[in-house]
Amino acid sequence: MLxxxxxxxxxxxxxxxxxxxxxxxxxxxxxVEIRMRGNADGSKVWFDPIGVxxxxxxxxxxxxxxxxxxxxxxxxxPANAGHPLRIPExxxxxxxxxxxxEQSFELSLTTAGVYDYFCIxxxxxxxxxxLVVGRPQGSLSAATLPEPAxxxxxxxxxxxxxxxxxxxx
Amino acid sequence: xxxxxxLIAGAFALAVVPAQAQSVDKAPPGGAYKKVxxxxxxxxxxxxxxxxxxxxxxxxxxxFLAYDHDGRLASTIYMIxxxxxxxxxxxxxxxxxxxxxxxxxxxxxxxxxxxxKPHYHIVLWHVSKADEARVAK
Numbered sequence: 245m246l247x248x249x250x251x252x253x254x255x256x257x258x259x260x261x262x263x264x265x266x267x268x269x270x271x272x273x274x275x276v277e278i279r280m281r282g283n284a285d286g287s288k289v290w291f292d293p294i295g296v297x298x299x300x301x302x303x304x305x306x307x308x309x310x311x312x313x314x315x316x317x318x319x320x321x322p323a324n325a326g327h328p329l330r331i332p333e334x335x336x337x338x339x340x341x342x343x344x345x346e347q348s349f350e351l352s353l354t355t356a357g358v359y360d361y362f363c364i365x366x367x368x369x370x371x372x373x374x375l376v377v378g379r380p381q382g383s384l385s386a387a388t389l390p391e392p393a394x395x396x397x398x399x400x401x402x403x404x405x406x407x408x409x410x411x412x413x
Numbered sequence: 414x415x416x417x418x419x420l421i422a423g424a425f426a427l428a429v430v431p432a433q434a435q436s437v438d439k440a441p442p443g444g445a446y447k448k449v450x451x452x453x454x455x456x457x458x459x460x461x462x463x464x465x466x467x468x469x470x471x472x473x474x475x476x477f478l479a480y481d482h483d484g485r486l487a488s489t490i491y492m493i494x495x496x497x498x499x500x501x502x503x504x505x506x507x508x509x510x511x512x513x514x515x516x517x518x519x520x521x522x523x524x525x526x527x528x529x530k531p532h533y534h535i536v537l538w539h540v541s542k543a544d545e546a547r548v549a550k
Contacts, residue, residue: 284461285534286522311550312459313525342454342526369523369531 275303275350278317278373280343280363282310288413289313289366291373295398295409300354300378306340307348314342315371316364317349320388328388332357339364353377358384358400362393370396370413376403437510440484442466449477453526462534463487463548473528476508479536481547486511488548491535492528495521511539 276298282289289310298304306317320330321337331337332355340349342364353359356378363371370392380400389397398409436443449465450457458464463479477490489511493504518536522528538545 282523285520286461286525287520289523312456312461314454314456344454344456365524365526365529368529371523 273299273302275305278304278306280306280308280310280315280317282313282315284312286312289315289363289369289371290411290413291317291363291371292410292412293408294372294396294411295374295376295403295406297376297403297407298353300356301352303350303352304375305348305350306343308343308345311345313365314344315366316340316342317351317361317373318364320360320362327362330358330360330384330388332359335359360384360389360393360397368392372397374398374400374403376400380404437478438486438512440464440466440478440480440486442478442510444468445470446478449527455526458482460550461548462490462536465490467527471508473530473532474504474507476510478511479548483547485547487538487540487545489514489537489539492522492532493535494528494530494532496530498533509537511537513539515539515541 276296278296279292281292291306296304308315317338317340318324319337319339320327322329323337324339335353335355335357338351343349353375358380359375359377361373361375367390370390372389372393374397384400386394396411396413398411403409437446441448445468446466447469448457449455449467452467452469463481466478466480467475473492473494475491477492478486479488479490481487489509491504491507514537516538518534518538520534522532522534524531540547
């Protein structure tokens, strides 16, 4: 797993390289962007898309576009405050820490499987997301998911079929 | 004579303006109030609310004092966790330092750093409905 926390918007690196006269290397696959969103009064918060299919090694970027809140991307893993394991066995957990508006966090996952993650201050409100890397390896039990996330998360099969699943609460 | 006049004027001012309101009308408020964005990771200015200050000892309920871009007090906000409402918890003697209240809003919030649980914002506006625009963005 590789992770990077950054203030740059999509394309920022390429623009920076162009300014100093260096060609930007073409990425192996397009960066998958997941937006952290909220409505005006903070009553709704969500990952958009909520479910995404990615290839092993593909870069995933979470960006906070909610002007009035901070969000995290945090793996369901015992290393993150004792949360249940909901990523493939042996895969490294991640935690972006709080991202203020316009801040982003990047990650690439190389172990195939299903990864569930959540936002620390909004887990109880159901702000969770699901990544499918490669093709699903077995099925995930919903038993250890909090009730709001259980209702919202799409199945791995639906994510594979649609590649990206959006769900506005 | 002059000293007597000043003393009378001062006593009159103290009588008509609540002592606490004197210290919180403009940001930063005095006493134990701290800027929320310095206590937890949140933007300095929150669209719809403004720049918030709170006495950390009063979390999560508050009061939070919310100021506009010019440092003028716009509202006093209480943040009451939904689980406390469902649990019929009593909140007694919450401070109300902000002076006159024009109107009150109550709305659900999914949570944020500092008050991570879903909760209700109870907003005592010290400005008119139209002047809420001062903290809109």
